[in-house]
Amino acid sequence: MAQLCGSGKRGRAVKMVLCSLLFLIPMAMASSVGRSRSSSSRRKLEVQKQLLRLNKPAFKSIKSPDGDIIDCVHVKHQPAFDHPLLKNHTVQTRPSFQPGERSFDESKVSSKSKPITQLWHLKGRCPEGTIPIRRTKEDDVLRASSVESYGRKKHLSIPQPKSAQPDLITQSGHQHAIVYVEGDKYYGAKATINVWKPQIQQPNEFSLSQIWILGGSFGQDLNSIEAGWQVSPDLYGDNNTRLFTYWTSDAYQATGCYNLLCSGFIQINNEIAMGASVYPVSGYGGSQYDINILVWKDPKEGNWWMQFGNKYVLGYWPGFLFSYLVDSASMIEWGGEVVNSQADGQHTSTQMGSGHFPGESFGKASYFKNIQIVDGSNNLRVPKGIATFTEQPNCYDVQNGQAGNWGNYFYYGGPGRNPKCP
Numbered sequence: 001m002a003q004l005c006g007s008g009k010r011g012r013a014v015k016m017v018l019c020s021l022l023f024l025i026p027m028a029m030a031s032s033v034g035r036s037r038s039s040s041s042r043r044k045l046e047v048q049k050q051l052l053r054l055n056k057p058a059f060k061s062i063k064s065p066d067g068d069i070i071d072c073v074h075v076k077h078q079p080a081f082d083h084p085l086l087k088n089h090t091v092q093t094r095p096s097f098q099p100g101e102r103s104f105d106e107s108k109v110s111s112k113s114k115p116i117t118q119l120w121h122l123k124g125r126c127p128e129g130t131i132p133i134r135r136t137k138e139d140d141v142l143r144a145s146s147v148e149s150y151g152r153k154k155h156l157s158i159p160q161p162k163s164a165q166p167d168l169i170t171q172s173g174h175q176h177a178i179v180y181v182e183g184d185k186y187y188g189a190k191a192t193i194n195v196w197k198p199q200i201q202q203p204n205e206f207s208l209s210q211i212w213i214l215g216g217s218f219g220q221d222l223n224s225i226e227a228g229w230q231v232s233p234d235l236y237g238d239n240n241t242r243l244f245t246y247w248t249s250d251a252y253q254a255t256g257c258y259n260l261l262c263s264g265f266i267q268i269n270n271e272i273a274m275g276a277s278v279y280p281v282s283g284y285g286g287s288q289y290d291i292n293i294l295v296w297k298d299p300k301e302g303n304w305w306m307q308f309g310n311k312y313v314l315g316y317w318p319g320f321l322f323s324y325l326v327d328s329a330s331m332i333e334w335g336g337e338v339v340n341s342q343a344d345g346q347h348t349s350t351q352m353g354s355g356h357f358p359g360e361s362f363g364k365a366s367y368f369k370n371i372q373i374v375d376g377s378n379n380l381r382v383p384k385g386i387a388t389f390t391e392q393p394n395c396y397d398v399q400n401g402q403a404g405n406w407g408n409y410f411y412y413g414g415p416g417r418n419p420k421c422p
């Protein structure tokens with residue numbers, strides 16, 4: 001302050017506010033009101049611009065029981081085509097190749113005959129030629145720390161097992177319980193993921209269960225494709241379990257986003273909306289529900305495709321979005337992640353998976369089953385050399401195994417804060 005009052009090049013008003021005791025209070029008030037008015041109207045303008053960018057003209061809109069609005073947007077009007085390199089892109093209507101199924105009939109081993117679906121289906125469907133997009137509301141953007149950060153991850157949060165320096169990893173506040181494979185070339189991954197609705201302690205925390213397809217080292221140019229389910233009050237404004245995807249080609253810095261919240265993923269499917277709620281979810285000691293997710297690289301076109309359930313081919317990430325993944329992935333991870341913000345100085349009580357430890361097993365602990373990778377011959381295979389990783393097993397743990405119809409599976413998760421995880 002001394003410097004400012006002495007010889008700073010600041011304007012008169014600033015000097016007067018800072019230096020004149022007499023006018024300090026009234027002028028500071030006036031100037032801060034003025035500032036916040038102009039910055040709030042600037043923010044409003046930015047938010048409106050962002051909404052205009054994200055929400056494309058809809059052919060039809062459907063109001064979901066959870067409060068979402070699902071816009072049926074013409075395939076050619078989706079956010080991907082804002083990308084300069086996609087201006088002349090011809091939409092691929094199907095993958096040239098899809099990795100083969102395992103020999104057993106997965107439909108026979110699914111836990112429930114009632115298929116998992118999305119809540120908005122209760123209120124309507126999108127016609128052929130359109131895709132369902134969860135509309136971004138003003139409040140969604142306002143909850144983000146900045147307009148630019150809406151729809152994007154804030155930190156590098158990939159579990160990095162090999163350089164396990166627990167101090168470093170937990171500092172970012174993200175905790176994981178995963179299984180992984182590395183050291184080979186992978187062209188995709190698959191899993192059947194148990195679906196739950198974990199409790200979130202703080203709105204800025206989340207809990208997710210997903211597959212990570214990773215390329216490159218864990219440096220500034222890490223490539224990642226991610227898909228699974230998540231509960232994220234900040235991103236969606238509620239505690240519902242939602243289908244999500246994420247991608248980045250530079251370790252979450254300038255590229256990538258959740259779902260269709262930036263240009264990248266090209267959706268072709270008119271039945272499933274990214275970021276929309278999935279239901280039903282599993283109950284503790286009750287009915288169990290799970291979703292299949294398969295992500296694979298089309299060997300001919302080089303695009304990375306995603307399938308949800310046994311029949312919904314959602315669309316693809318064009319290969320050119322990536323550097324390492326343009327060739328292949330070098331690591332696959334499956335499992336859970338939560339944010340531990342330690343809001344009250346204690347470990348968060350945000351749950352991972354079902355909120356129960358792996359030892360409780362089926363019906364109580366959350367599982368991934370039939371985890372597979374796509375190998376160099378484009379076949380689905382049992383992953384070799386599976387390892388597990390968790391930062392604090394007393395908070396969230398993971399246990400893997402192998403058995404008959406479940407193939408390679410694991411239980412994971414936990415309650416977070418408890419007497420052993422203070």
Ligand SMILES: *[C@@H]1O[C@H](CO)[C@@H](O)[C@H](O)[C@H]1NC(C)=O
Nearest residue numbers: 083084085086087088089090
């Ligand atoms: C798209 O096509 C136009 C006309 O053929 C061409 O001028 C332009 O360079 C193309 N853009 C890209 C990104 O390929």
Ligand SMILES: *[C@@H]1O[C@H](CO)[C@@H](O)[C@H](O)[C@H]1NC(C)=O
Nearest residue numbers: 199200201202233237238239
């Ligand atoms: C989400 O859950 C938390 C408690 O876990 C609760 O305090 C909050 O009100 C819920 N939010 C909504 C939008 O239901």
